[in-house]
Amino acid sequence: MSQTQQSQQTQSVRHAGTTDPAGPASAQAEVYQFHPHGFDAPNYGTQEQVEVEGYDDATLARLRREAAQVAGRYPQARSALLPLLHLVQSYDGYVTTRGLELAAEFAQVSTAEAAGVATFYTQYKRHPNGRYLVGVCTNTLCAIMGGDQIWDELSEHLDVGHDETTEDGVITLERIECNAACDYAPVVMANWEFFDNMTPESAKVLVDDLRAGRPVRPTRGPDRLTTFTEMSRVLAGFTDGLADQGPSAGAPSLLGLGIAREQGWDQSATDGTTQESDEQAGTTERSGAGGEAHPGPGEKHSSAEAPAGGPASADEVPDAEPGTAADDAQKGNPQ
Numbered sequence: 402m403s404q405t406q407q408s409q410q411t412q413s414v415r416h417a418g419t420t421d422p423a424g425p426a427s428a429q430a431e432v433y434q435f436h437p438h439g440f441d442a443p444n445y446g447t448q449e450q451v452e453v454e455g456y457d458d459a460t461l462a463r464l465r466r467e468a469a470q471v472a473g474r475y476p477q478a479r480s481a482l483l484p485l486l487h488l489v490q491s492y493d494g495y496v497t498t499r500g501l502e503l504a505a506e507f508a509q510v511s512t513a514e515a516a517g518v519a520t521f522y523t524q525y526k527r528h529p530n531g532r533y534l535v536g537v538c539t540n541t542l543c544a545i546m547g548g549d550q551i552w553d554e555l556s557e558h559l560d561v562g563h564d565e566t567t568e569d570g571v572i573t574l575e576r577i578e579c580n581a582a583c584d585y586a587p588v589v590m591a592n593w594e595f596f597d598n599m600t601p602e603s604a605k606v607l608v609d610d611l612r613a614g615r616p617v618r619p620t621r622g623p624d625r626l627t628t629f630t631e632m633s634r635v636l637a638g639f640t641d642g643l644a645d646q647g648p649s650a651g652a653p654s655l656l657g658l659g660i661a662r663e664q665g666w667d668q669s670a671t672d673g674t675t676q677e678s679d680e681q682a683g684t685t686e687r688s689g690a691g692g693e694a695h696p697g698p699g700e701k702h703s704s705a706e707a708p709a710g711g712p713a714s715a716d717e718v719p720d721a722e723p724g725t726a727a728d729d730a731q732k733g734n735p736q
């Protein structure tokens with residue numbers, strides 16, 4: 402078979418089942434088209450490039466003043482990189498190139514290093530983000546408790562996939578990993594505030610309220626949901642005055658603690674530091690379930706394994722003089 406014949410055969414295999422006159426590229430696009438609501442990879446680098454000009458003078462002056470304030474909190478400027486990236490995100494709605502360069506300048510790192518950080522953490526967006534970032538936890542526990550169903554229905558309801566934004570620019574939807582709120586599974590986050598024990602229906606009500614501009618209150622945390630840029634400013638270290646609002650821990654999170662107290666289980670039995678801080682707080686009961694006293698900080702926890710008249714454990718045996726028979730015995734060397 403000639404090279405030309407091979408090539409023609411390959412082309413006909415690629416086009417099998419298609420009558421696309423536009424050729425291989427068009428057919429390939431058809432074959433590899435993403436399912437609109439299926440599990441698709443993050444579209445990093447596939448979003449439309451947005452041209453952003455420099456900051457105007459007043460904005461730049463304020464941003465530089467605040468960036469200096471953030472960098473000034475740390476003994477080493479590079480330690481300020483994460484809040485600096487949140488700061489520029491609070492100005493631009495995502496980490497723009499101009500913001501990245503400014504953050505790198507104040508953190509005294511190269512733009513490439515700053516870009517490496519900004520593209521590593523999913524809290525930093527490299528393309529325009531919606532007013533509200535809605536994340537559906539699809540990690541194991543939330544997934545089996547209904548998170549997968551919430552994702553499917555919400556994605557279809559909004560007609561967007563992972564890391565995509567609704568046409569009105571209000572909602573960016575994403576799959577998220579465990580947010581350490583498994584006791585409230587399935588969980589939805591909006592701008593990193595918790596919406597607990599969700600259902601497909603309550604998740605749709607949430608996004609509909611956000612799109613309609615109706616006030617929304619997270620299950621825990623502040624009394625009102627702030628916008629993505631407002632939240633980014635808080636993460637940069639500028640308070641919005643809402644930190645003390647709302648409950649932070651609910652009954653499911655505290656259940657284990659209640660049982661431990663009921664049973665008299667005491668962490669201080671294995672952690673002298675906790676014992677000390679509990680005693681300072683006046684909350685420690687020194688007795689276990691059997692009424693025996695627990696050892697205090699620095700005290701030996703148990704003598705049960707100690708041979709009569711001997712040390713309790715190997716690490717209490719004093720080091721023998723190097724090179725002596727006792728030393729060889731400790732190391733298991735033959736005599």
Ligand code: FES
Pocket residue numbers: 538539540541542543544578579580581582583586587588
């Ligand atoms: S698995 Fe969803 S919060 Fe842990």
